[in-house]
Amino acid sequence: MSFLKNFGKSVDSAVKKTVERSKDLSEIARLNSDIVKLKAKIEMEYSEIGENAYKAYSEGVENVKMSESLEIIKDLFAQIEEKKEEILVVKGITICPQCGAELDMICVYCGTCGTKIDR
Numbered sequence: 051m052s053f054l055k056n057f058g059k060s061v062d063s064a065v066k067k068t069v070e071r072s073k074d075l076s077e078i079a080r081l082n083s084d085i086v087k088l089k090a091k092i093e094m095e096y097s098e099i100g101e102n103a104y105k106a107y108s109e110g111v112e113n114v115k116m117s118e119s120l121e122i123i124k125d126l127f128a129q130i131e132e133k134k135e136e137i138l139v140v141k142g143i144t145i146c147p148q149c150g151a152e153l154d155m156i157c158v159y160c161g162t163c164g165t166k167i168d169r
C-alpha cells in the first residue's frame with residue numbers, strides 16, 4: 051500500500067517538474083521575443099538618427115534630436131541586458147565574473163577558471 055502511495059507521489063512530482071519546465075520554456079520564449087522587439091526598436095532609432103542627421107544637414111540647422119535618440123537607444127540596450135539576465139535566472143544559470151563561463155546556480159567555484167562565485 052505504501053508503495054502505491056509513494057508511486058503516486060513520485061508521479062505527482064514528475065508531473066509538477068514537467069509543468070515547471072514548460073513554464074520555464076515559455077517564459078524564456080517570451081523573454082527572447084521581448085529582446086527581438088527591443089532590437090527592432092533600436093534599429094528604428096538608428097534609422098531615425100540617420101534621417102534627422104540628413105534633414106538637419108540639408109536644412110543647414112543643428113541636429114537637436116540626436117541626443118534624444120541616443121538616450122532612447124542606451125535605455126533599450128539596458129532593457130535587453132535585463133531580459134538576458136532574467137533568462138539566465140529562469141535557466142538557473144549564473145555567469146562567472148572572471149571568465150564569463152555559464153555556471154549552474156549551485157556552483158561555488160567556476161569550473162573553467164576556478165574563481166570563487168559570490169552570492
Ligand SMILES: [Zn+2]
Pocket residue numbers: 146147148149150151160161162163164165
Ligand atoms: Zn570562470
